[in-house]
Amino acid sequence: MVKSNSSQASFARWWRQVLFVPMLHSKWLTPAAKARLTEQVTLAERGHRGEVFLIIENHLPIQDAYRLDCRDRAIDLFSEYRVWDTEENTGVLIYVNICEHKLEIVADRGISTHVSPTVWRAMCEKAVSGIANQKTEESLAELLDEVGQLLRQYYHLGDDPAGNELSDTVVFLK
Incomplete structure (x- = not known):
């Protein structure tokens, strides 16, 4: 996982964040x-x-929205929440930005050696399509299942005595 510096400054993106009214868009959560x-x-x-x-x-943090897009925000959160800090580098972050109508998957280097960016992108597009059809929770549940299936394919383990390395609790950033 390498942070790209491909984000372009965007006054329009910044304005979308400023004008976003959460209570109109995140009632489903x-x-x-x-x-x-x-x-x-x-x-x-x-x-x-x-x-x-x-x-x-x-929405993106207002102070960063001009220079930071959803991909870079997801990479920052991948680091901040230490998703990279798993024993076998098999952490997968799913990041949803409601204001931007974007979904990003950031996979650590262990799983990225097995799964191409094209597969992750297709999974994102499928989930975003469901979200656009007002099936947000269902689409995210299906995406989580698909990610779990991919991880089982490459890192199968019948019994996990070590337990969880990261919390399962969904993080909601207002």
């Missing part, structure tokens, strides 16, 4: 929906040595 997604993360982590981490954010 109720405490019950967050609990169900947390359970989906737990299910996605069964049967393999990987770690799955889900972050949902209303």
Whole structure:
């Protein structure tokens, strides 16, 4: 995982963040929906040595929105939440930005040696399509399941005595 410096400064992106009204867009993320997604993360982590981490954010931080796009924000959060800090470098961050209608997957170098960026991109596009059709929770649950299946394919483990390296709780950044 290498941070790209490809973000272009964008006054339009900054304005979208400033004008974004969270209560109009994130009504679907109720405490019950967050609990169900947390359970989906737990299910996605069964049967393999990987770690799955889900972050949902209303909008980019205003102070960074001019120069930072969703991909770079996801990479920053991958580092901040230490998703990279797993024993076999098999952490996968799923980042959803509600304001930008974007979803990014950042995979650590262990799993990236097995799964091409094209596969991750296709998974993102499928989930974003479902989100656009007002099936946000269902689309994220399906994406979590797909990520879990990929991790099982390359890092299968029938019994995981070491347990979780990262929390399964969905992180919601307002």
